[in-house]
Amino acid sequence: MSIEPPKTCTGSCASCPSLQDDLKKGRLALRAGIFQENPVFCQILGVCSALAVTSKVANAVVMGAAVTFTAILGNAMIAAMRNIIPRRIRLMVEVIVIAFFVIVFDQLLKAYWFDMSRELGPYVGLIITNCILMGRAEAYALQNRVLPSMMDGLGNGLGYSAVLLIVAVIRELSGSGTLLAGTPLAIILSAQPVSSGTPHLLRIPIDIAPAQLMIMAPGAFFTIGVLIYIFGAFRKQEAK
Amino acid sequence: MKETVKTWLFLLVLSLIVSVTLTAVSAGLKGRIEQNLRMVKVRSVLEVLNVPDRDGKTDAQLLALYDAKVTTPADMQGVYVYQENGQLEAIAFDAVGKGLWDTIKGLIAVERDGQTIRGVRFYEQVETPGLGGEIGTPAFERQFVGKKIAAADHVLQIIKPGVKPVLSDTEVHGITGATLTCDAVNIILKQAIERFQQSRKGQSL
C-alpha cells in the first residue's frame, strides 16, 4: 500500500501544511460548525435524537457530549486513514469507525453513570446512525488533515449540543417546571417543598402549570419547528 | 485483483483492531456494569423494605447490607425476605407487568403478618409523564403504606378519584387523567398479590 503525499506538496518543505495552517483551518471549521453550518438547523442532520432526548436537560447534555466525543475522535481516525481507505468501502469504514467510538462511550456510560444510560436507552447506540457523523466524515475528514478534522468534529458537535440544550431547556422548563432534574444541580419551580431524597440545587417558589405536551413527542416537533423559524428569520435579516 | 486484495486486507485489519480494542474495553468494564445492573434492584428492594441505615452508603456497602439482611428462598423467585437477627421483619415481592406504554416494574413489601403493606415502589416505568408517570412518585406510593394486600374476596385495588369518599383498607386513590395506567397497575397488583399468596400456602416464612 503506498501512502500518497498530501495534495499541496510541491516538493519543497515550505509547501507542507504546518501546525499554524492546521489550526487556522480548524478554527474556521469550528466556527462554521456552530453557526453558519449548524448541523441541525442548516444541514438538517441529527434531528432524531434532537427530538428524542430533549425532554430533560441532563439527558440532552450527555447526548451532546456523546456526539461531540464521537465526532472528534471519529473524524480524527478517518482523517488519519484518509489516504489508505479503499474508495469502494469508504462508507462501511466510516460506519465501523463511528460505531467503535459510540460503543466505547456507551460502555463507559453504563459503567460510570448507569442511571443516565437507562434514561437514554437505545438512543446512545443510535448515534451511529446520526447523519451528522457520517456527513462530516464524508464531507470533511476524508479530505482534510487530522487536526482540522478534529476541530470540525468539535464544531459540529458543539453546534449540535447547543441546539439540543436550547430545545431541552424549553421543553423541560415548560413541560415539567424543572431544569437538570435528576442531577444534584437541579432547579425546581414549585410552591410546595420538594420531597426529601430528590437531589436539587435550588427551589424557586413559583408554581407553573406544566404543559405536558411539551415533554411528549408533539412538543418536541413544535419546539424544533418554531426554532427553525426563528433561526431562519435571523439569517434572512443578516443576509439583508 | 490487487485492488480487491487490498480492500479485503484493509477491512480485515481494521475489524481486528476494532474488535480487540472493544473486547478489552468491555472486559475491563464488565464488572462495574453488572454491579450497576444489580444495584438498581438491590436499592429498590432495600427502599421498599425500609431497611434502616441506608443513607449515605456506597454501592458496596449497600450490597453488603442487602446480602446480610435480605434473602430469597430457593423455590420462590421474586420474593425478598428481610430478617433482622434471624427474626422475620418483612417480605417484598415483584410486581411486574404491562403498562400503557411499556413494562412497569415494581415491588410490594408487606409486614410480618403477610397482610399489611410496608411500602410500594414502582422503580421502572415509562408511563405518560405527569399522568401515569405519577405512579413512580413518593406521593402516590405513600398511599399504600398501612393498607392491606387483600380482603376476603378481593385484593388491593386502585379506585378512581372522586368515586368513593372513604377508602377501605384495600383501596387507594388513582390518578386523575391516568385511567389506563391505573387499570394496568391494578392488573399488575392483582397478579403479583395472587402469586404471592399462592406461593405462601404451605410455606412458613
Next chain:
Amino acid sequence: MDSPAFWVILLAAIFTNNILLSNFLGMCSFLAVSKRVETAVGLGLAVVFVCTCTSALNWIIYYKLLNPETSWIGLDLRFLSFILFIAVIAAFVQFVEMVIEKVSQTLYLALGIFLPLITVNCAILGACLLLIIRQYDFVRSIAYGLGSGLGWMLAIVVIAGIRERLRFSHVPAALGQTGIVMIITGIMAMAFIGFAGMISL
C-alpha cells in the same frame, strides 16, 4: 408476564407506538424524501422490507451468537451488537439496491442517494435495538420489524401527501421546508397519541 400477541405488536407498532411519531426514529430520510407521494411509497416499501428482514436476522445474531445464555458460543459478546446489527443492515440494503436496480430503473433513479441512506435510517437500527430491549421472541420480533416499517411508511406517505398540497399554501419563508414539516409532524404525533390505549401493548 405474557408477551403480547403477534397482531397486537404489529398494530401497536404502526399506530400507538409508531416508530417515527412516538420514538422519533427515521427523521432524516423522512424529511428529505417526503416531497412526493410516489417516492415516499417506494422508499417506504423498501424500508418495510429491509426492516422486517433485518429484524429477523439481527434477532438470530443476537440470541444465537452474542447472548451468552442462549447462543451457540458461550461468550458474552453483547457489546458487539451495535456493530454487527449495522453491518447486517448495510449488507442487506446493498442487496436491496441491486434488486431494485434490476427490477425498476425508474424507481432506482427516483430514490437516488436515499437508497443507500436507508442504512443509516435510525428507524431500522432502532427497531432492532428496541426488540432486543423488549425481549421479543423470534416471531414477535418479525411482527415488530414489520409493524415499525409499516408505521414509518404510513407516516412518510401521509406527510408526502400533505406536502404536495402545501405547495399551494402560503408558508412563511423562514420556516423553509423543514420547519413546516416539523410542525405538521407534531400535529400528526398529537393525532396518533389519540390511539394510545386502544391497543395495549
